[in-house]
Each structure stands twice: as C-alpha cells, then as structure tokens.
Amino acid sequence: MKKRFVIFLILALVLATLFGCQRNHGLDAKNPVTLSLWHNYGGQMKATMDKMVDEFNETVGAEKGIILSVTSISSSSTLHEKLIMAANRDPGSPMMPDITTANPKTAIILAKKGLLANLDEQFSKKELALYVPRFLEEGRLEGTQLYLFPTAKSTEVLFLNKTVFDRFSKNTGARYEDLQTFEGLAKTAKLYYDWTDVQTPETLNDGKTFYHMDSLFNFTQVGCKQLGTDFIVNNRSDYSTEAFQRVWSYFYGSAVRGYFTIYDGYASDLAKTGDIVCSTGSTAGVLFFDPFLTYADNTTEPVELMILPYPIFEGGKEIAIQRGSGMFVTKSTDAKEYAAGIFLKWFTSPKNNLRFVASTGYLPVTKDAFGEVMSEEIETIKNKNIKTLLTTAIKMQSNYDFYIPPRYEGIDVLNKNYETKLKQTAKESRKTYQTLLGKTSNDDAFNEASKGVFEAFTK
Amino acid sequence: MENESKRSIGITMRFKLFLFLVMLVISMIVGVFVIFTITGTLDTGVRETQKDVEKGLAQISKDITEEYGQYSAYAIEFSKELSRSIEKKLEIHGLSTIDLKNHPELLEEIVGGEYERSVFALQTSKSSGVFMILDATINPSLDNSKNSKAGLYIKNMEPNILSSSSAYLLILRGFSSIGRHNSITLHSQWRMEFDVTNAPYFNRLIQAGTHHDLALSRLYYWNPSTTLPGTSEEIMLCSVPLIDSKGHVFGVCGFEVSEMLFKLAHMPDNGTYQRIFYLLSPRSEDTLNVSEAFFAGGYSARYIAQKDQSLMVQDNHPFSSYQREDGTLYSGLHKQLSLYPEDSAFADEKWVIAVMIPNEDISSAVINSKLQLTLLFTLLLAIGIIISCYLSKRYLKPFVKIIEMIKSNDFSEVSKTKIAEIDDLIGFLSSHKEAIKPKIENPENLEIKLPSAVYEEFVKNTDLLSPAERAVFNLYVEGYTAKEITKILSLSINTIKTHNKRIYSKLNVASREELLVYVNMLKEVGKELRR
Numbered sequence: 001m002k003k004r005f006v007i008f009l010i011l012a013l014v015l016a017t018l019f020g021c022q023r024n025h026g027l028d029a030k031n032p033v034t035l036s037l038w039h040n041y042g043g044q045m046k047a048t049m050d051k052m053v054d055e056f057n058e059t060v061g062a063e064k065g066i067i068l069s070v071t072s073i074s075s076s077s078t079l080h081e082k083l084i085m086a087a088n089r090d091p092g093s094p095m096m097p098d099i100t101t102a103n104p105k106t107a108i109i110l111a112k113k114g115l116l117a118n119l120d121e122q123f124s125k126k127e128l129a130l131y132v133p134r135f136l137e138e139g140r141l142e143g144t145q146l147y148l149f150p151t152a153k154s155t156e157v158l159f160l161n162k163t164v165f166d167r168f169s170k171n172t173g174a175r176y177e178d179l180q181t182f183e184g185l186a187k188t189a190k191l192y193y194d195w196t197d198v199q200t201p202e203t204l205n206d207g208k209t210f211y212h213m214d215s216l217f218n219f220t221q222v223g224c225k226q227l228g229t230d231f232i233v234n235n236r237s238d239y240s241t242e243a244f245q246r247v248w249s250y251f252y253g254s255a256v257r258g259y260f261t262i263y264d265g266y267a268s269d270l271a272k273t274g275d276i277v278c279s280t281g282s283t284a285g286v287l288f289f290d291p292f293l294t295y296a297d298n299t300t301e302p303v304e305l306m307i308l309p310y311p312i313f314e315g316g317k318e319i320a321i322q323r324g325s326g327m328f329v330t331k332s333t334d335a336k337e338y339a340a341g342i343f344l345k346w347f348t349s350p351k352n353n354l355r356f357v358a359s360t361g362y363l364p365v366t367k368d369a370f371g372e373v374m375s376e377e378i379e380t381i382k383n384k385n386i387k388t389l390l391t392t393a394i395k396m397q398s399n400y401d402f403y404i405p406p407r408y409e410g411i412d413v414l415n416k417n418y419e420t421k422l423k424q425t426a427k428e429s430r431k432t433y434q435t436l437l438g439k440t441s442n443d444d445a446f447n448e449a450s451k452g453v454f455e456a457f458t459k
Numbered sequence: 460m461e462n463e464s465k466r467s468i469g470i471t472m473r474f475k476l477f478l479f480l481v482m483l484v485i486s487m488i489v490g491v492f493v494i495f496t497i498t499g500t501l502d503t504g505v506r507e508t509q510k511d512v513e514k515g516l517a518q519i520s521k522d523i524t525e526e527y528g529q530y531s532a533y534a535i536e537f538s539k540e541l542s543r544s545i546e547k548k549l550e551i552h553g554l555s556t557i558d559l560k561n562h563p564e565l566l567e568e569i570v571g572g573e574y575e576r577s578v579f580a581l582q583t584s585k586s587s588g589v590f591m592i593l594d595a596t597i598n599p600s601l602d603n604s605k606n607s608k609a610g611l612y613i614k615n616m617e618p619n620i621l622s623s624s625s626a627y628l629l630i631l632r633g634f635s636s637i638g639r640h641n642s643i644t645l646h647s648q649w650r651m652e653f654d655v656t657n658a659p660y661f662n663r664l665i666q667a668g669t670h671h672d673l674a675l676s677r678l679y680y681w682n683p684s685t686t687l688p689g690t691s692e693e694i695m696l697c698s699v700p701l702i703d704s705k706g707h708v709f710g711v712c713g714f715e716v717s718e719m720l721f722k723l724a725h726m727p728d729n730g731t732y733q734r735i736f737y738l739l740s741p742r743s744e745d746t747l748n749v750s751e752a753f754f755a756g757g758y759s760a761r762y763i764a765q766k767d768q769s770l771m772v773q774d775n776h777p778f779s780s781y782q783r784e785d786g787t788l789y790s791g792l793h794k795q796l797s798l799y800p801e802d803s804a805f806a807d808e809k810w811v812i813a814v815m816i817p818n819e820d821i822s823s824a825v826i827n828s829k830l831q832l833t834l835l836f837t838l839l840l841a842i843g844i845i846i847s848c849y850l851s852k853r854y855l856k857p858f859v860k861i862i863e864m865i866k867s868n869d870f871s872e873v874s875k876t877k878i879a880e881i882d883d884l885i886g887f888l889s890s891h892k893e894a895i896k897p898k899i900e901n902p903e904n905l906e907i908k909l910p911s912a913v914y915e916e917f918v919k920n921t922d923l924l925s926p927a928e929r930a931v932f933n934l935y936v937e938g939y940t941a942k943e944i945t946k947i948l949s950l951s952i953n954t955i956k957t958h959n960k961r962i963y964s965k966l967n968v969a970s971r972e973e974l975l976v977y978v979n980m981l982k983e984v985g986k987e988l989r990r
Binding site (some may be wrong): 010031046068069070071072075081085273288297 | 463596597598601607616617619620621626634635636638642644645646647648649650651652691692719722731733735756757758759814823827841845848
C-alpha cells in the first residue's frame with residue numbers, strides 16, 4: 001500500500017512539472033529565448049526605441065525569459081526589400097527576423113507565403129477590443145487572420161515651412177486657408193513660383209517649386225475617394241473615371257509648370273535645403289523635418305513648422321489615408337511566438353504607446369491612449385512639432401473618414417509602376433514645356449506639351 | 460507456545476535481504492560519486508565553458524584583427540588615391556592644396572568630383588560609410604566657421620547586402636547637389652559640413668600628419684565609438700590624413716564601421732549562456748571604457764541614459780571579473796588587440812576584445828547543474844530502494860512457500876521451484892513424511908526404551924512435589940486434562956499453570972506430553988506412581 005502511494009506521488013510530481021511548463025509555453029526565465037527585431041525607428045527615433053528595448057529586456061523580458069535583440073534599423077522601404085529578399089531566400093539575403101515592423105504591402109506578400117504567425121492566437125478577444133478597430137482591420141490579411149499588429153499608425157497631413165510662408169504671404173497675400181483645398185494649394189503654388197521667379201530678374205522661368213507629394217499613389221487613391229470613386233477596382237487601377245482624370249491632371253498640370261516637384265525622394269530631403277515650402281506626407285515623417293534649413297552657402301535659417309490637415313478637393317469629402325506600419329511575427333516555435341506576443345502587448349500598452357508616440361509622432365493605437373492624448377497629456381509633450389502634429393491628427397481623427405488601401409499581393413508593384421510612369425510622363429512633358437517657354441506663352445507651351453499625354457498614359 | 464517461538468526468530472529473511480540490497484545500491488552510488496569527483500566529471504560543466512569561451516575569444520580576436528586590418532589598408536589606399544586626385548584637380552586651376560582654404564568656390568566641384576571614387580571605395584571595403592573632410596569651409600564668414608569643414612560622408616545603410624544600385628546609400632555630410640545629381644537622398648540627420656569641435660578623427664590626424672618621418676600606413680587612427688554631432692548611430696571611424704606630394708596635410712579621409720555592422724558580423728553563440736556578449740573597447744590601465752565600446756550580442760552592459768561608463772577589470776581564474784560602477788558584475792575573458800603596428804603614431808592606444816557573461820548567469824548555471832546531479836542521484840537511490848524491495852520479495856517467495864508447506868505438512872501441492880536446494884529439501888521431506896508424522900501425533904504409542912536410570916530419577920523426582928502439586932500430578936496420571944483438573948480441584952487455570960510449571964521443572968520435563976510419556980512408560984513397566 002505504502003509503495004503504491006509513493007509511486008503515485010512521484011507520478012503526480014512529474015505531471016505537475018510538465019503542466020507547469022505548458023502554461024508558460026516553454027518560456028523559462030533561466031533559459032531566455034532570443035527574438036531578433038528589425039525596425040524602422042532610426043535617426044531621431046532611435047534613442048527612444050533603444051531605451052524601450054533595453055527596458056523591456058530588463059523588466060518583463062528578464063522576468064519571463066525573453067531577450068530582444070535589434071539586428072537591423074533601416075528605412076521602411078529598405079526593410080521591405082530585405083524582407084522580400086529573405087522571404088524569397090535570394091542569394092546573400094539576410095535571415096528572416098523573429099519580429100519586424102512592416103507595412104501591409106510587405107505583410108501580405110509574406111502572409112501569402114505562409115511565413116507569418118497568426119496573432120489572433122496570442123491575444124484574447126478582450127485584449128483585442130482595446131485597440132482602435134480600423135487599425136486592427138488593416139492588419140487582417142488573407143481573409144480574417146490578424147498577421148500585422150498595429151504598433152505605429154499614421155495618416156497624411158500638410159507640412160508647411162511657416163517661416164518662409166509668412167515671408168511669402170506678406171508680399172503676396174497668400175493665406176493658410178487657401179491650403180485647405182487642393183485647388184487653393186495649386187493657386188498658392190503658382191503665386192510662389194511667380195514670386196520667386198521675379199526675385200531673380202536676370203533669369204526667366206526659374207521660379208522655385210512650392211509643393212511636394214511624398215506618395216503620388218496615395219494621393220491618387222485618396223483624391224479619387226474624396227471625389228466619390230475608387231482608383232483601385234478588382235485589384236487593378238481604373239483610369240476611366242472623371243474623378244481620376246481630375247486628380248491626374250491636377251498633379252500633371254502643376255508639375256509640368258514647375259510649381260510641384262517631380263522628385264523620387266521624401267519631402268524632408270527637399271525641406272532641409274529650402275527647395276520646397278510645403279508637402280503632404282506621413283505624420284511619421286515629422287521628426288525628419290529639421291528645425292532649420294541650410295542654404296547653398298552653408299548659412300542656416302531656423303524653421304517653424306506648421307502642420308495642417310490633409311487638403312480636400314473642392315466639393316469632395318473629408319477623407320485621408322490610413323497609413324503606418326505594424327509589426328508581424330515570423331512563424332517559428334511556440335515559445336518564440338508567445339514571447340513575441342508578450343512584447344507586442346507591452347509595447348502597445350497605453351503607457352508605453354504614449355511614450356513612444358510622444359517622441360516619434362506616430363499615432364496611438366489603443367482606444368485608451370487616444371483618449372488620454374486628447375486630454376492634458378498632450379501639453380506635456382516636449383517636442384513642439386510632435387505636439388502640433390498630434391493636435392492636428394486628433395482633429396482629423398474626429399472630422400475625417402479614413403481610407404484603408406486594399407491589401408493584396410500585387411499592390412506594391414502597381415504602386416511602383418504607377419508612380420514611375422507618372423513621374424516619367426511629367427518629366428518629359430516638363431522638358432518639352434521648358435523648351436517651348438521662350439517661344440510662346442506659358443499656356444500655349446503647356447497645351448503643346450500636354451497634347452495627347454493623358455490619352456497615352458491611360459491606354 | 461507458538462507465540463513464543465515466533466517472537467524469538469527476530470528479523471525476517473526478507474527484510475534482511477532488502478537491507479543488504481539497499482546497502483549495495485548505496486555503495487554503488489557512492490562509488491560512482493567518488494569516481495566522478497576524482498575524474499573531475501562534476502566540474503566538467505564549468506571547465507568546458509571556460510574552454511569554449513577561450514576558443515571563442517581567440518577566434519574573434521583573430522577575426523577582428525584581420526577585418527580591421529583590412530579596413531585600415533583600404534583607408535590608406537583611399538587616402539593615397541584621393542590626395543593624388545585632388546592635388547591634380549587643383550593643379551589644373553594653378554593651385555596647390557594650401558590654397559584650398561582660400562578658394563571655397565572650388566570646394567563643391569572638387570568634392571562632387573570625388574563622389575564616384577568614394578562610392579567605389581565604400582563598396583570595395585564593405586564598410587558602412589566613407590568620408591572625407593577637407594581643411595576648408597565654404598563660408599569662412601560664418602560664426603564657428605573655424606570648426607566647420609567641407610567634405611563628403613556617404614553611408615551605406617545595408618553593407619551586408621550586395622547591391623549594384625545605390626538604393627541603400629545616403630548622404631550624411633556634403634553638398635546637397637551631390638545627392639541630387641546622383642539620385643541619392645539626404646540622411647535624415649544631414650548637415651552640409653562637418654563640425655570638428657570634438658573630432659579626434661580630424662584634429663589628431665591633421666596634427667599627426669605633420670610627422671614627415673612616418674609612412675601613411677603608420678598614420679591611420681581608429682576613433683573609438685562615438686556619434687557624429689546631431690546623429691544617433693554609434694560608429695567607429697578609421698581615419699587617414701590626406702597628404703599631398705609636398706607633404707602638406709590638407710584633410711582626412713577614411714571608412715566607418717557602425718556598431719550594427721560589428722554586431723551582425725560577430726554575434727556570439729548564445730547556446731549555453733543566453734546573455735553572452737562581445738565587447739570591443741579601448742582600455743586605459745584597469746578599466747574598459749564602455750561608452751566608447753562596441754557591443755555584439757543580445758545583451759549590452761551599457762545603460763542607454765548614462766555617459767562615461769566604465770568597467771573595472773580584475774584578473775581571475777577561471778574567469779576575469781568586470782565591475783560596472785553600480786556594482787553589476789560580469790565574468791569573462793579578454794585579449795589585447797593590436798590595431799596598430801608598433802611604430803604607429805597611435806601605438807599607445809590600447810584596445811581589447813572581451814567576451815562577457817553577467818555573473819549571476821554563471822553561478823546560476825553551476826547551481827543548476829549541481830541541483831540536477833543531486834536530483835538524479837536521489838532518483839537513482841529511490842529507484843534502487845524500490846527495486847530492492849521488489850527483488851527481496853520475489854527472491855524469497857519460494858522459501859516462504861516451502862516453510863508454509865512444511866508447517867501444514869502437505870507436500871501434495873508442491874510444484875518444483877527450480878531452485879536446487881529447495882527442490883532437494885522438498886524431495887527429502889516428502890519421502891520421510893510417514894516417518895515423522897506418527898511420532899509427532901501420538902505420544903501414547905511411543906515405544907521409546909529409556910534407560911532405567913532415567914526412570915529411577917523420574918520417580919525420585921516425584922517425591923519433590925508438594926502436596927498441591929502432587930494432587931495435580933496424580934490427576935494427570937489418571938488422564939485428566941488441565942481444564943478438568945481446574946474443576947475437580949476448584950482451582951483457577953492460572954493456578955494450574957503455575958503448578959504445571961513447577962511440576963515440569965522438578966520432574967525435568969518440558970511439556971505435559973513429555974510428562975505423560977514418562978508416566979505411560981512407567982505404567983507399562985509396572986511401576987506404580989500413585990502414592
């Protein structure tokens with residue numbers, strides 16, 4: 001009898017330890033699991049991210065047995081390329097990280113290859129209910145599974161060099177209110193071009209560009225949406241609508257005339273050297289705008305940045321794009337996926353999310369954090385630009401509708417092709433326009449340069 | 460009477476055997492333990508770790524010496540080519556490098572003209588950045604223009620990815636026109652010129668370059684980990700002076716190695732110790748300067764927020780210990796690196812490569828393995844005891860059976876046990892069954908012939924009986940049982956028992972049966988016992 005009892009006891013102990021392990025999904029504080037992390041919070045955001053990673057490792061990570069190791073800090077476009085390379089196992093490609101920031105367009109490609117962990121398994125329904133629903137929706141790819149977890153959302157706004165604009169408006173009567181519509185923006189751009197042209201009387205037609213769009217593809221989608229149609233239908237671009245023609249011509253017209261830039265980089269690049277006055281781009285780019293600009297002779301001028309809501313086409317609806325990245329988790333072991341879930345929860349908890357937001361300019365992702373930001377918390381944010389940005393973003397949050405671009409595998413290619421084609425077309429037309437400028441009036445030159453171009457483009 | 464016999468047997472065979480087996484198990488375990496201790500198998504864990512760490516350290520030391528030697532070599536080549544090229548360009552304008560300071564209008568053209576060469580050098584060296592800083596500024600009339608220097612700094616954000624396109628190149632310093640002309644974007648922390656206020660990678664080199672007796676290969680300098688003003692990335696710079704054919708130093712150039720590049724190239728194997736990391740650090744006496752060091756591994760001994768951190772080094776065995784200012788301890792090993800040749804202008808700069816583990820990880824690993832061993836030995840002991848218990852029972856089963864059998868006197872159910880001795884005994888007993896049986900059953904039929912002396916003595920002894928005892932004895936002689944005697948004499952059974960005892964001892968018999976044997980024999984012989 002006694003013997004049987006002893007055997008039973010031993011068995012009970014063994015089973016208990018086994019079940020104990022199960023509850024922790026194999027995580028053990030004495031034997032931590034290492035997660036490699038890629039992110040695009042470099043440059044001015046790096047210090048914040050470094051600190052948060054270290055803090056996680058020293059608190060929750062040490063407690064549960066997780067070590068986060070950052071193995072790449074690159075721009076989101078570079079990360080996209082690296083991840084595609086890694087997913088395709090191209091020669092010389094880096095190893096897939098365990099967690100990485102990514103855009104929906106990257107995530108969808110990898111999800112289709114079956115490389116991503118389903119994050120629904122790491123979060124209970126109650127936990128998911130804490131997040132802004134449309135942010136979660138954007139991360140549900142391949143039907144309904146949550147592959148991309150919202151960590152850093154953004155939208156697009158109008159960044160304005162107030163210092164230069166004030167100087168300009170004093171002389172020309174240009175107003176901020178004009179920048180509320182795209183048409184008003186184009187008018188102001190022409191005004192600026194003429195004003196700067198006049199300042200160099202020896203050279204004609206060397207006026208400066210006023211405005212740059214970071215993403216023509218986004219602009220086209222949102223513009224059409226504002227005017228009541230879709231640009232992407234059945235995973236293909238629809239050039240047939242009137243709205244599209246209006247949107248296309250809007251950019252083409254000002255670009256050919258030299259009021260808008262035709263440039264492959266980001267607006268912040270051009271802003272540093274004073275080559276533009278305003279731009280539309282992601283709220284995530286706020287830190288990339290220097291507090292001063294550098295002229296060709298190395299003199300610098302402090303810049304006050306003004307952040308306005310995204311412009312609307314006249315007669316159109318108040319719609320802006322929902323952007324921003326999330327993080328996805330590569331499919332691997334139970335323990336690693338569970339560990340990644342723990343990090344995501346920690347990183348997006350309202351307190352940590354707000355801390356991240358206050359130093360980067362991304363938007364909060366939980367309903368709680370959004371609520372808090374609306375209150376006095378916003379006053380405590382040290383960075384003036386970020387404070388301005390968040391105020392504008394909150395305003396837009398309540399007044400605008402947000403457009404979520406379709407998530408399907410080919411959208412990345414469509415994006416690239418459209419932008420390349422449009423910029424190329426505009427560049428060529430501009431060259432023609434510039435050659436004709438000396439000989440005829442501006443309008444005639446433009447008509448000549450743009451003859452048949454739209455038809456050729458939409459063929 | 461049966462109870463008495465049982466009590467006097469003592470420990471059971473089974474228990475004794477069980478004890479012997481347990482002793483065997485214990486002595487075996489102790490023996491194994493002693494062998495482990497003698498051969499040092501118990502310490503193997505720690506010793507193996509030390510060997511692995513030493514090996515890892517030797518390997519990375521070799522790798523870094525080679526790798527950084529390569530970077531240095533490339534930097535020297537780059538400097539030679541660059542200085543030649545710039546000198547030639549200035550000659551075309553009828554100028555020499557000394558005039559550079561006074562002709563800022565030429566800077567953009569000169570620097571811009573070296574873009575291709577710089578990108579090529581960057582890609583060949585596989586470093587994360589290439590730079591050149593000229594001792595001139597584009598606008599000498601500005602404040603602090605003394606410390607503002609024109610130049611070019613191109614970063615490769617993904618040096619590990621071979622790419623023919625310039626997709627990963629960014630301009631960190633230099634004329635924005637260079638970026639625009641070559642379709643390269645400006646880095647988010649771009650400035651037009653270099654701020655060399657606190658830049659040993661410029662100032663020390665300009666100074667050192669004036670030593671005309673030293674070859675260029677003795678003039679390169681590795682700037683410890685730092686961030687350029689206004690930037691966030693930790694980098695090391697290998698800087699070489701730009702010297703023209705007449706020996707005039709007019710700038711510096713070189714390559715950048717970012718901490719990320721270092722980390723990716725030298726990740727330690729964290730199979731045994733998850734928080735193991737490498738540290739490439741300048742050394743001054745017995746401290747390692749953590750703020751100027753590179754880390755590789757998932758863990759870093761550096762707190763982000765603090766500046767001027769250092770580790771105190773204490774040589775020890777098997778591992779050295781390193782202590783942070785707040786008391787945190789690390790164990791590991793380190794090795795001196797020779798980044799410079801002996802006669803370099805910077806030969807005094809001491810560098811060290813170290814491999815470290817937080818102290819608590821090593822001690823917890825040691826405790827873990829000891830605990831594991833203890834648990835295993837205990838488990839072994841427990842299993843040994845259980846098996847001993849079972850074996851002793853199994854082994855003695857046939858013996859127990861045979862004893863029961865003998866007691867029950869029934870040999871018909873016996874099956875051969877296949878144990879030689881037992882089967883032999885069974886055989887013996889069953890053949891002598893009849894001989895033993897009757898003798899035991901019927902004392903009245905005894906036909907033992909006892910010598911007359913024994914009879915005489917018995918009879919004589921009966922005279923010793925007291926009257927009370929005699930009364931009892933007579934009744935026995937007549938054939939009454941003890942119970943019947945209690946009734947006849949009106950005595951308690953205990954009294955009868957007491958009398959019995961006395962009677963037996965006086966008559967020298969052991970039991971009533973024996974007594975009756977004597978009595979019956981005497982009856983037969985005709986002796987009269989009744990008095």
